[in-house]
Amino acid sequence: MRDVAALAKVSLKTVSRVVNGESGVSPRLTKRVLSASHRLAYRHNLTASTLRRSDGRSLTIGVVLEDVANPFASTLHRAIEDVAVAHKVLVLAGSSDEDPGRERQLVSAFASRGVDGLIIQPSSHDHRYLQRERNTGTAVVFVDRPPAFLVADAVVTDNAAGIRRAVQHLVEQGHRRIGYLGDVHLIATAAERHRGYVEELAEQGIEVDQSLIRLDLRGIEKAEAAATELLTSSRPPTALVAGQNLITIGAFRALRKLDLHRRVALVGFDDFVLADLLEPGITVIAQDPAAIGKTAAGVLFRRLDGDRSPWQEHTVRTRMITRGSGEIRP
Amino acid sequence: MRDVAALAKVSLKTVSRVVNGESGVSPRLTKRVLSASHRLAYRHNLTASTLRRSDGRSLTIGVVLEDVANPFASTLHRAIEDVAVAHKVLVLAGSSDEDPGRERQLVSAFASRGVDGLIIQPSSHDHRYLQRERNTGTAVVFVDRPPAFLVADAVVTDNAAGIRRAVQHLVEQGHRRIGYLGDVHLIATAAERHRGYVEELAEQGIEVDQSLIRLDLRGIEKAEAAATELLTSSRPPTALVAGQNLITIGAFRALRKLDLHRRVALVGFDDFVLADLLEPGITVIAQDPAAIGKTAAGVLFRRLDGDRSPWQEHTVRTRMITRGSGEIRP
DNA sequence: CGGACATTTGACAACGTTGTCAGAAAGACA
DNA sequence: TGTCTTTCTGACAACGTTGTCAAATGTCCG
Numbered sequence: 001m002r003d004v005a006a007l008a009k010v011s012l013k014t015v016s017r018v019v020n021g022e023s024g025v026s027p028r029l030t031k032r033v034l035s036a037s038h039r040l041a042y043r044h045n046l047t048a049s050t051l052r053r054s055d056g057r058s059l060t061i062g063v064v065l066e067d068v069a070n071p072f073a074s075t076l077h078r079a080i081e082d083v084a085v086a087h088k089v090l091v092l093a094g095s096s097d098e099d100p101g102r103e104r105q106l107v108s109a110f111a112s113r114g115v116d117g118l119i120i121q122p123s124s125h126d127h128r129y130l131q132r133e134r135n136t137g138t139a140v141v142f143v144d145r146p147p148a149f150l151v152a153d154a155v156v157t158d159n160a161a162g163i164r165r166a167v168q169h170l171v172e173q174g175h176r177r178i179g180y181l182g183d184v185h186l187i188a189t190a191a192e193r194h195r196g197y198v199e200e201l202a203e204q205g206i207e208v209d210q211s212l213i214r215l216d217l218r219g220i221e222k223a224e225a226a227a228t229e230l231l232t233s234s235r236p237p238t239a240l241v242a243g244q245n246l247i248t249i250g251a252f253r254a255l256r257k258l259d260l261h262r263r264v265a266l267v268g269f270d271d272f273v274l275a276d277l278l279e280p281g282i283t284v285i286a287q288d289p290a291a292i293g294k295t296a297a298g299v300l301f302r303r304l305d306g307d308r309s310p311w312q313e314h315t316v317r318t319r320m321i322t323r324g325s326g327e328i329r330p
Numbered sequence: 331m332r333d334v335a336a337l338a339k340v341s342l343k344t345v346s347r348v349v350n351g352e353s354g355v356s357p358r359l360t361k362r363v364l365s366a367s368h369r370l371a372y373r374h375n376l377t378a379s380t381l382r383r384s385d386g387r388s389l390t391i392g393v394v395l396e397d398v399a400n401p402f403a404s405t406l407h408r409a410i411e412d413v414a415v416a417h418k419v420l421v422l423a424g425s426s427d428e429d430p431g432r433e434r435q436l437v438s439a440f441a442s443r444g445v446d447g448l449i450i451q452p453s454s455h456d457h458r459y460l461q462r463e464r465n466t467g468t469a470v471v472f473v474d475r476p477p478a479f480l481v482a483d484a485v486v487t488d489n490a491a492g493i494r495r496a497v498q499h500l501v502e503q504g505h506r507r508i509g510y511l512g513d514v515h516l517i518a519t520a521a522e523r524h525r526g527y528v529e530e531l532a533e534q535g536i537e538v539d540q541s542l543i544r545l546d547l548r549g550i551e552k553a554e555a556a557a558t559e560l561l562t563s564s565r566p567p568t569a570l571v572a573g574q575n576l577i578t579i580g581a582f583r584a585l586r587k588l589d590l591h592r593r594v595a596l597v598g599f600d601d602f603v604l605a606d607l608l609e610p611g612i613t614v615i616a617q618d619p620a621a622i623g624k625t626a627a628g629v630l631f632r633r634l635d636g637d638r639s640p641w642q643e644h645t646v647r648t649r650m651i652t653r654g655s656g657e658i659r660p
Numbered sequence: 661c662g663g664a665c666a667t668t669t670g671a672c673a674a675c676g677t678t679g680t681c682a683g684a685a686a687g688a689c690a
Numbered sequence: 691t692g693t694c695t696t697t698c699t700g701a702c703a704a705c706g707t708t709g710t711c712a713a714a715t716g717t718c719c720g
Contacts, residue, residue, distance in 0.1 A: 001706065001707070002706085010669080010670085011669065011670040011671075012670085012671090012706090012707085012708095013669075013670060013671080013672095013708080013709095014668090014669065014670075016707065016708060017669090017708095019707095020708085024667070024668060024669085025668075025669085026667090026668065026669090029668085029669085041462060043438070043441060043442060044442055044706095044707090045442065045444070045705095045706055045707070046442040046443050046444070046707095047377055047380050047381050047388065047443065047444045047705095047706080047707090048381050048675090048705070048706035048707040048708090049706080049707055049708075050377050050675095050707090051377050051378050051381055051674095051675050051676065051677085051705090051706080051707070051708095052674075052675050052706075052707045052708045052709080053675085053707085053708065053709090054675090054708080054709065056675085058377065058443075059443075060422070060443065067408065068398070068404055068407050068408050068411060068423075069401075069404040069405045069407065069408035070404075071399075071401065071404075074398055074399040074400075074401075074404040074407075075399045077398050077399065077404075077423075078397065078398050078399035078425060081398060081423075081424065081425060085424075088439075090422050090424065090439055090440070090443065091422065091423060091424070092390070092420050092421065092422050092423075093398075093407075093411075093421060093422075093423050094411065094415075094420065094421070095408060095411060108373070109418075109420055110420070111373060112373060112374055112375065112376040113376050113377065113388075113390065113420065114375070114376070114377045132371060249604070249607070252607065253607070256607070272603070272604070273602070273603065273604070274579070274602070274603070274604045274607075274608070277579070277582065277583070277586070277604075277608055278604070278607055278608065279609055331676065331677070332676085340699080340700085341699065341700040341701075342676090342677085342678095342700080342701090343678080343679095343699075343700055343701080343702095344698090344699060344700075346677065346678060347678095347699090349677095350678080354697070354698060354699090355698075355699085356697085356698065356699090359698085359699085374676095374677090375675095375676055375677070376677095377675095377676080377677090378675070378676035378677040378678090378705090379676080379677055379678075380677090380705095381675090381676080381677070381678095381704095381705050381706065381707085382676075382677045382678045382679080382704075382705050383677085383678065383679090383705085384678080384679070384705090386705085
């Protein structure tokens with residue numbers, strides 16, 4: 001910048017003004033500065049700029065995801081990026097692998113780099129530690145799951161309602177023995193979904209049969225094993241509800257191996273690519289990760305723009321996509 | 331830091347020494363500083379640190395991907411992150427959407443933030459502009475596709491060899507009329523794959539029939555249309571090679587709709603989830619994005635550690651996964 | 661033409677840290 | 691005890707910017 005100023009024969013401050021697009025520099029000088037900075041291939045140093053600025057903005061936000069390679073998370077990531085780009089902001093992303101310690105490390109590393117805001121898909125079960133970041137002016141928004149022990153903005157799927165829709169749909173097809181395969185119960189969303197299942201059965205006047213429920217299933221293999229167990233029991237279900245992506249795939253694998261995939265109904269929670277190309281196509285309650293990400297980023301930037309309204313939980317609705325597996329009658 | 335120094339009754343510089351783990355601070359003072367910084371909830375400001383340091387390291391790298399939500403790219407991303415984490419480095423990620431202008435904007439935004447290195451999945455067809463970043467000490471590594479007009483480190487899949495393996499496999503099953511569905515030819519990897527197809531046919535003594543080849547297919551729909559066209563022509567192929575992920579899916583869709591999925595063979599390039607659950611399972615030439623990412627990040631950090639050896643192109647091998655669709659005989 | 665006012669420009673300090681270098685304290689040895 | 695090392699500590703400047711404030715220049719009016 002000093003070199004540019006020298007070449008353009010103006011002061012440092014004038015160059016700064018031009019670079020930042022501040023008003024009050026005559027066109028003549030602006031042009032001189034621009035041509036000088038172009039000739040010297042000058043590049044603005046945002047590190048120094050951030051340090052000096054009164055608001056300390058780094059034009060960077062941090063995103064903590066369960067795993068950047070997971071399709072749900074990476075779609076979130078992309079939606080956030082699209083909003084960020086429109087604000088000339090870049091995205092630092094990190095994977096927590098469902099590990100609370102890792103989540104905190106990432107937040108800390110982001111904070112050290114002076115991010116303006118954080119979007120967190122939480123793994124931790126206590127977010128009071130984030131109070132410190134908020135006090136220093138960092139905006140925080142949670143996605144996919146609500147925060148614990150901290151009142152904050154969050155954008156979540158309406159999990160219970162989604163599962164209730166699935167159960168209702170199966171009852172409409174004539175099912176009464178509907179099994180449920182759920183994820184680790186400690187995860188707030190998994191608990192919500194299980195709650196939806198229980199509530200809708202009650203609503204439909206069907207008694208909950210614990211022998212048709214398997215929880216704490218992590219990954220395809222566990223789900224496949226649990227589904228196989230249910231399906232080969234003495235009083236098997238005529239339909240299955242899978243509480244998560246990989247569980248749906250595991251359940252389908254089990255159905256296929258037992259050659260029951262055209263006789264037992266299956267509705268999964270969360271859509272996945274190719275669900276339509278399986279035989280039968282898998283009926284799912286689809287979440288909308290892109291909408292979640294877009295909403296969350298929107299909230300974040302509104303906070304950064306000074307929005308001081310009360311913290312709010314935003315709910316993104318699910319959509320049922322019928323493809324065949326959920327329309328099998330008992 | 332000033333407050334910590336005051337509370338611990340030491341100088342600023344001593345706090346700095348403790349924070350950076352420099353040697354030569356007595357255990358007594360170290361302890362005092364640590365407890366003071368803990369009491370004040372002090373957080374090291376990496377922005378200021380980067381600005382002042384002689385090497386200017388920001389402990390951040392930038393990654394330009396075609397789309398962070400694309401499975402191939404996000405797997406790359408995750409593999410890079412894992413290596414970066416081990417070096418206490420964070421990852422800024424951005425999507426170029428195959429747009430050269432966007433690629434340059436991202437690189438520029440990363441450079442402004444003082445990234446130590448760049449990993450680029452290129453969309454641009456001229457990378458001379460990166461010379462400037464390299465001159466300022468930023469390490470650059472290309473992934474998935476080689477750079478153009480710039481000699482640099484790159485980590486790529488052995489595309490031609492992979493496709494040759496596919497063709498060879500189909501010939502072994504007795505096929506002679508093998509169709510090829512390829513991606514936009516401007517993309518270096520797509521051209522490589524097409525080359526592999528042509529070369530292997532020559533090797534096998536089969537004449538190339540242009541009526542069996544469709545190039546420049548972008549997305550599932552285009553691929554499906556092209557495959558349908560080939561399959562319904564007067565002299566249709568008995569086997570198809572798909573040059574990319576989405577093209578494979580499009581081709582499979584076409585086969586399914588024409589009810590030819592058990593009569594015409596299909597081998598796809600690049601694996602995808604659930605390829606094993608389709609009927610028949612899809613035989614693919616699998617790339618290894620995790621290995622590409624890991625290798626690229628390894629090269630990058632070696633460069634940052636001072637490796638001055640000549641630029642090199644690293645090749646990651648493909649693997650054929652047979653699942654049924656490629657083993658259909660004519 | 662002088663004065664009031666608006667616009668444009670620049671000098672200087674400061675952001676929070678680390679590199680340099682010199683000084684103080686502690687230990688070793690005659 | 692005095693001197694010479696060695697180890698530890700701190701004062702100060704500097705990194706590349708931007709905020710503040712005052713000075714310089716331009717414009718308009720009576």
